[in-house]
Amino acid sequence: MSDGKFFTTTKKGEIADLKEELHSLDKAKKKDAVKKVIAAMTVGKDVSMLFPDVVNCTQTDNLEMKKLVYLYLINYAKTQPDIAIMAVNTFVKDSQDPNPLIRALAVRTMGCIRVDKITEYLCDPLQKCLKDDDPYVRKTSAICVAKLFDISPEIVEDRGFLDNLKDMLSDSNPMVVANAVAALAEIQDNSTKPVFQITSHTLYKLMAALNECTEWGQVFILDSLVKYEARDARDAESIVERVTPRLQHANCAVVLSSVKVILAQMDVITNTELIRTLCKKMAPPLVTLLSAEPEIQYVALRNINLIIQKWQNILTNDIKVFFCKYNDPVYVKTEKLEIMIKLASERNIDQVLLEFKEYATEVDVDFVRKAVRAIGRCAIALERSAEACINVLLELIQTKVNYVVQEAICVIKDIFRRYPNTYETIIATLCENLDTLxxxxxxxxxxxxxxxxxxxxxxxxxxxxxxxxxxxxxxxxxxxxxxxxxxxxxxxxxxxxxxxxxxxxxxxxxxxxxxxxxxxxxxxxxxxxxxxxxxxxxxxxxxKPTISDDSNQLDADLLHELLQNIGTLASVYHKPPDAFVSRARVAVTRGEDLEEDPLGSGEEGEASDMADPTVAAAAPPAAETPAPAVAAVTDLMGDLMAPAAPSALAPVPAAAPAADPLGDLLGLDVSAAPAPVPMPVAAADPFALMDQSQPAAAQPKPILLDASKAQGLEIRGVLAREGGVVFWDLDFSNQSQSQLSGFQVQFNSNAFGFTPKPNGLADLVVPPGGSASAKLHMMPGGAPATALTNMLQVAIKNAQQPVWYFTPTIAVEQCFTEEGLLDRDAFLGMWKSLPDVNERTQMFPAANVPSVDTFTLKMRAHNVYFMAQRPVPGTNQIVTYWSSKLPQAVLLLEMTLQVGVPGVKCCIKSANPDYAPLAFMAVEKLLASATN
Amino acid sequence: MISQVVVLSLRGDTIISRNYRDDVPKNTAETFFRKVRFWGAETEGRSGESAPPVFNSDGVNYYHIKTAGLFFVAMAKTNAPPSLILELIQRVAAVIKDYCGTLSEDVIRKNFILVYELLDELIDFGYGQNTSTEYLKSYIFNEPLTVTTVAAPGKSASIFAPNTRSAAAATSKSVVEKPKKGVTRDEIFVDIVEKVSVTFNASGYLLTSAIDGSIKMKSYLSGNPDIRVALNEDLAVGSTENSPFAGDYGKGGGVSLLLDDCNFHSCARLKDFDADRTITLTPPDGEFVLMNYRTTHEFKPPFKIYTAVEEVAPYVAELVIKVRAEFPASKNGSNVVLKMPLPKATTRASCHIGPGQTGQTTEWKESTKEIQWSFKKISGGSDHALRVKLTLSEERVPNIKREMGPVSLSFTIAMYNVSRLVVRYLQILNKEKGYNPYRWVRYVTQSSSYISRI
CATH class of the missing domain: 1.25.40 (Serine Threonine Protein Phosphatase 5, Tetratricopeptide repeat)
Known part of the structure; x- marks a missing residue:
């Protein structure tokens, strides 16, 4: 008979059968039934409907049975809080049972049931059990305080459990001390108030327990000692003296935690002789960790990597032990390489190079490449050995193994950077391999x-x-x-x-x-x-500035922090704990704070996380992770857009020294077409037929950015002018699932030197499925592009989406300024002063002006001002003169036409005649609107 | 600290799952398995095997070890020390083994209730509690159900010579198992296991050599009497003043056994160690490592390997490999397997075993371009040779040697240890006369990384 058979009951009606068996009077049968329930639970079946029946079984003296029932309770109490309360009486009763095992079991289990109602009843039994005569009950209660703090920090504070824990540091049983330390340390981690501070008094007690408790307890105590600040060098010395024997422990965690404590105290110790001795004492145990299982080796190697960055001489004589074994897992080999590079010196470089050379012939391509890289990194770090390294690299190149050659060439480039004009003689050899690259x-x-x-x-x-x-x-x-x-x-x-x-x-x-x-x-x-x-x-x-090998080199502050975290995950990831621990918690928060729970109600969080006020009060973890991504996008934006508008709000990155020249650059090839636009162009010419006199209010504005190309963001808009200001009248609609906000916009340099008004769209928020409108003012005064077209390259982004690009045309007729109005004498003087080379002419054969007066009004509305009119002798034609100004050029127009007859000849004179073609576009549209 | 402990089969089935804190998502076991299964697949084009023992995925940190065809996985949300957690889950596996006698998927499935009970006692709220099997006895009530048909017989026992096989099988009995038919058998096992790492260069010169040794004990002594273990008197630890055990002992010349470093189980009492190299202890129940030691001092490698390569004709090369067993003739090496990668241009390799050599097989694995030479048994002092004819797809392979090798050898030698560390005696203290339990002291030498470069 075995428990395995409990997994095999999958027949229908199983639940009903179980129910019956749970109520059986036969104790053995009852126990079997509970085992079956647990088996079903383990494989993920829902047996929560049996909750009342299982709870019914709590009334038993049989410890084995009790444990099973409690295991079930822990699992399902969350989903059945109302029935769980039925078990409370049993718990309370059990916590007073004469058998210490049952007392401890009750306390341990209650702490695991994260149901408010149960928690309320936990406090009194816990209070008693913390002072129990039996150390097993006390050590279980100590951990239970940490459990309770996780559920309700305020209860722990209000009931004074923290003081109980602190008293326990003086307990006669070392296991109780160790668990009290563990509980206090965890509470301290999650609290902003000082909870657990080691004084010289407690230090003495911890040291005493250290020698007696289990290996895990030793780690808890040692880890807490790291935070102890020694009063002076002598204090530090005495700590080190007591911790050093722990280095001999077979448990890797004990060794690493001891090393951590010793290293921390070494900062305080002034006696250099002692420091030298300590370094010597730490080396053999650290090396011995490499005899353990590969998993432990990996952790040890990552830590050794940190230690030798500060105390390089600890292991310089032991470089051989870091040579890779043939059967080491890849993750161990990679770490060993890293340490070999760090320990390589002029004394041992020959040996090290021999090893690297050997690794470069192994089967694992990735490892081979790393070995080749390692040779290069040694060359860069050790000037006097560079030549030896290069010789090995050349030897490897001779093998003609494709990936070896390529990797070698990559590192030789770095060596050339490091030692310019030193090793060019080998270039010929390199060149022989050109075609294999x-x-x-x-x-x-x-x-x-x-x-x-x-x-x-x-x-x-x-x-x-x-x-x-x-x-x-x-x-x-x-x-x-x-x-x-x-x-x-x-x-x-x-x-x-x-x-x-x-x-x-x-x-x-x-x-x-x-x-x-x-x-x-x-x-x-x-x-x-x-x-x-x-x-x-x-x-x-x-x-070029000299390079150095700083790959995998940590900066001093981070290194210091990581050394304080030896043995922990941070020391393995080589990242500060904040970088990957998301459960940042705040101190005890009161109930009223919970009302403002910023997280809303999560689905599965309701019973557990949400019952936990500390989580609610903490910064929402969800918000932490996306943040860097947003920053990255902003940077990208900066990179992309800053050249066009140095004054823009987007952060100007260092990588854009070309901020100003870009405008020129785009036009450098004067005869060339407009600079190519890398992104798909959304709308072709939405303004061609638009006119201000026909307000587009009734009909939707032309599409500038198509929703299908921009993750559901659609932008429609027209260029308009009002009160002397040119602006885009834009409609945004959001077909995506998330709210869009934080809009930023940039223009590439354009003919009129327009830049968007800084933060012009900062207030824009487009709800999911909704729309919003905005007016984006076009600020003149930027450097104009040299290639004059009516195209405007626009990049727009928001906090939620990547950058979108589109290229609408600028409706030139909206761009004439009020300053275009000249008095007649000025007009005449200018007209005469401009030579013929400054004159451009264009025919509009289809244009027909029915009435000069209406046309004049229309033109005036667009800041093209009527100057004079004279008949052409011998014909019915008249010549009209107009003045106007685009931001960069005053334009004088002469139009020859016959009222009511198609065909208009337009001639433009300007000091800046390059703008004439743009003005002709405007004239054509204005003529067309006059025709209708 | 630990949020959850999961035991998975290598196929990814969850066998055991114990949640200590409700702060990790439900699908952690799947996430873990997917990550490990496809580790490196996206970036490096290779998969499996190489997942580091600690990694982070979506804010959950995964710690795992692989043992007995099972993944033991712990998850944590905090900066919990991997050194501690990996040691702890290793211990969890060891305790289960102590209780059930052996460790396998089947054993855990059959004893899942016991395993849960153990997990509750070993770890509370993610913190390791007392993990000594001895201590646990008073708190664990489920009885183990041993799996009678233990895997392949001889597989687990084979590291020891046939004459002790019964003893090896005995070590797979549960520490809490009730004696059958009222027969109590008091016995204690002491295994001195040494793992040898050696690298020879092409000319047979010893480049690096190291021994990682451990003294493992498993006690079935009733009443847990104190015992004393005596090691070599000429043992010295640490060549310099580095080691706390250096003392003056053994420095006066004639030192013949030098260890770089050693460490001990917490039950070891070392007050006499400096004086006479004896360790006194109260052996806890279950299997434990009394002492780990490590030496890089010179020793005689148990095998020597010679290779010679010659390109005898276009498209043909000849390779000769010789192996010499340099240990006493009374000892035997078993499970001896020699492997050697050949150049990529090799299309065929035909192996010819020297005359009169029996009990050997050779294999040419074309997919990995590797030859394998296996011995059922190698007696001490014997010589063996293998001649391999290589057919190449290229007329000449430049640097043919570079593309070959290294030769790697794996082996087990029972009742022999290279360091010469011995248990001089094992004395059971404070026991009435006539109490004379079985004391098994066994030695074994195994290869760790035994390499000869070409």
């Missing part, structure tokens, strides 16, 4: 080397040329390096060949790729090269 990183590294040493490599141009043939197929990393390397080559050797290459590369990078980084970098180079080649040299060939 197929990984972007290796290619990019090789290209960097060629560019950097172009003047020493005779055929650098040929080498680069072979790469350039496939320029457009390469990954961005390679393209960027190719671009830079070609520029370097050209600057170092400004001859015909390189010149052609640079021309080709710049053309391809600016026109045939859609990667903005690449394009922008190409434009910058182009501009640099065409304006001032010397400046280009200063920029491109500038001396």
């Amino acid at each position: 197929d990984e972007p990183e290796a290619k990019a590294a090789m290209i960097w080397i060629i560019g950097e040493y172009a003047e020493r490599i005779d055929n650098a141009d040929e080498l680069l040329e072979t790469f350039l043939e496939t320029f457009l197929d390469e990954s961005t990393l390679v393209q960027l390096q190719l671009l830079t390397a070609t520029v370097k080559l050209f600057l170092k050797r400004p001859t015909e060949g390189p010149q052609q290459m640079i021309q080709m590369v710049l053309n391809q990078a600016t026109q045939e790729t859609d990667n903005p980084d690449l394009r922008d970098r190409a434009y910058i180079y182009w501009r640099l090269l065409s304006t001032d080649p010397e400046a280009a040299k200063d920029v491109v060939l500038a001396e």
Whole structure:
């Protein structure tokens, strides 16, 4: 007979059968029934409907039976709080049972039932059991206080349980002391008030218990000692003296916690001789941890990694023990590599390199790569051994094993960065392997080397040329390096060949790729090269700062924090605890605070988490996690948009030195078409037929951003002018599930130098499924783009979504300013002063002006002002003169037309005639509206 | 601290699940299994095996060990120390084994009620309580149901020589099992297990060598009498003043057994250790490790391995591997398996075992490009040779040696230990005359990482 059979009852009517058996008078049968229920519970079946029947079984003297029933209760009390209360009497009775096991069991179980009503009844029994004669009951009660604090901190405070716990630190039983320490430490972690502070008095008691209690208890006590601040060096010395014997413990956790305490006190100890001795004493136990199971080894290695960053000499003589074993799991091997690199010195480098070389022939590709990297990192860290490292790398390259060669080239690039102009002799060897390179990183590294040493490599141009043939197929990393390397080559050797290459590369990078980084970098180079080649040299060939190997190196503050956390998760993750512990709690909060529970009611949280006021009062954990993501998006936004508008609200990242020039860059290629837009363009020309005189209120505005392309965000809008201000009249509708807010908007540089009003959309909130409107003011005064088109590249983002791009056209007729009104003399003077080269003419054959007066009004509404009119002799035509101003240019118009007859000739004179084409667009629309 | 402890089969079935705090989601077991199963699959294109023992997923920290074909997993939401938790779940597994005699999925399923009872006693609110099997006896009421047909017979027992097999089987009985038919058998087992790590370079020179040893005990002595264990008198710990046990003892020349470091179970009383290398203890019930030790000092590796490679003709290479057993002829190595990866260009490898060598098999695994040479038994002092003809897909393999190897050897040698650490005597104290329980002292040497580079 075995308990296994309980799993096999899956027949129908099972519940009814169980019910019956639970009420059986036969005790053995009853017990079997409870076992069956537990078995069903374990495999995930819902047996909660048996709750009353099982509770009924609590009245028993049989401990085995009692334990089973309590196990069930713990599991289901949450879902059946009303019936659970039925068990309370049994609990209370049990807590006074003459058998200490039953007393302890009652207290232990009650603490696990997180039901308010039960908790109320727990306090009195707990109070008694905390002072029980039996240490087993006391140690169980100590932990129960921590359980209660988790449910209701205020009860723990009000009932003075904390003082009980503190008294227990003086208990005669070490297990009770250890559990009291554990409970106090946990409560302290979750409380902002000082709860548990070790004084020299308690210190003495803890030290006494340390030698007697279980290994787990030793860890609790040692961990709490870390926070003790020694009064002086002597105090610290005496602590260390008592803790040092623990280093001999077989339990890894005890050893690591002891090391942690000793390291903390070493900051206080002044006796250098003692520190030296302590270092020597800690080394063998740390190394011995590597004889344990791989899981423990891993934890030990991660900790050793931290320790040697501060106390490097502890283990320098033991580097051999960190050599990888053939059968180590990958996670152990990787950690050992890391430590070998850190312990490598000029004394042991030969041995270490031999090992690395060996690892580089192993089967596991990933590990091989790490080994090759390790050689490079040693070279960077140890100047005098760099050559030895390079020789090993060259040997590895000779093996021609593809991934080894590529990895080696990547690290050699770093070595070149670290020791410029030292090891170029090996370049020839590297070049032999050019055709085997197929990984972007290796290619990019090789290209960097060629560019950097172009003047020493005779055929650098040929080498680069072979790469350039496939320029457009390469990954961005390679393209960027190719671009830079070609520029370097050209600057170092400004001859015909390189010149052609640079021309080709710049053309391809600016026109045939859609990667903005690449394009922008190409434009910058182009501009640099065409304006001032010397400046280009200063920029491109500038001396680079020396690099050092800081990978996996922690900064001093973090290291200090992690050393205080030796043995804990933080020491394994190498992250501060705050980074991954989400249950940040606040001190005791009162009931009234709960009313403002910011979390709302969770589904499964109701019974447990929500009953727990500390959780409610804590910062909502959900809000913590998305936060970095939002920040990242903001940064992205900054990167993308800052160039166009340095004054904008988006944080201007350091990576955008081109803030101002970008406007120019987009127009650098004067004859070229408008700069390519990487993102899909949403709307083509929504304003073409819009006119202010036909308000669009009745009909929906044209779509600027299509909901299907922007996760449910639709933007419609028209450009309008009112009170001397140009603005976008925008309608947002949100078809997504979440509220959208925190809108930010940016324009690329445009013909009129418009920038969006800072924070213009900051107040905009679009509820899910709803819509909202906003007026976005267009602020003139920004630097205009050189390529003058009526296109406006807009990027818009909000806190919930990525950046959206769309490119509406600017309705030019809305952009004429009030300042366009000139007096006649000024007009005449200007007209005469402008030479013929400043004149542009365009015919509008279809345009028909039925009445000059109405047309004048219409034109005036758009800030195009009528100046004069004269008949053309010998015809029915008249010539009209108009003045106007776009933000960047005063435009004088001459229109020749015949009233009621199609055909208008328009001539524009301006000091800035490049704006004439834009003005013609406006004129065409205004004429068209006059025709109707 | 620990929020939940789960025991999973390697297929991912939840066998045991005990929640200590209601702060982790319901599906943690599935999450864990999925994570471990597909570890590294997304990023490195390989899966399984390599999941580190501690990782975080969605704010829950998972700690696990793999033993006896089971995952023992703990979950925590706080900065709970992995050193502690991994040790603790290892201990949980050990206690279950103590109680049930063996550890397997079947055993746990059959004893699930007992396991729950144990889990409640071992861990309270996520904090480790008293985990000594001895102590637990007074608090645990369920009785273990031992699984009679223990896995494959000989599999667990095979590390010990045939003549002690009955003893090995005895160690798989439960510590709380009631004596059958009224026959009590008082006995105590002491196993000195040494795991040897050795790396030879291509010319047979010893690059690194280390022994990780432990003295394991399992006591079935009634009444838990004190015992004294005496080790080599010439034992010295720590070559320098590093070790607290260094003392002056054994420094006066003639030192022949040097340990780098050692540690002891908390039951060990060491007041005489410095003086005469004896340890006094009250052995707790169940299996425990009395002492761990470690040495990197010179010792005689039990096997020597020689290899020679020659490219005899285009597309053909010849490999010769020789193994010499350098331990006394009275001892035997068992489960000896030699493995060696061959160059990727190898299309075929035909193995020829030397004349007169029996009880050996060879295998060429084309998928992994590896040869395997297995011995049923190797007697001390014997020599063995294997000739392998390699057919290559390339006319010449540059650096053929680089692509081969290393040779790895795994073995078990019963009743032999390389460090020469011995239990001089095992004395049962304070017992009336005539009390003479069985005392099994067994030695075994096993390979950990036994490598010869090419």
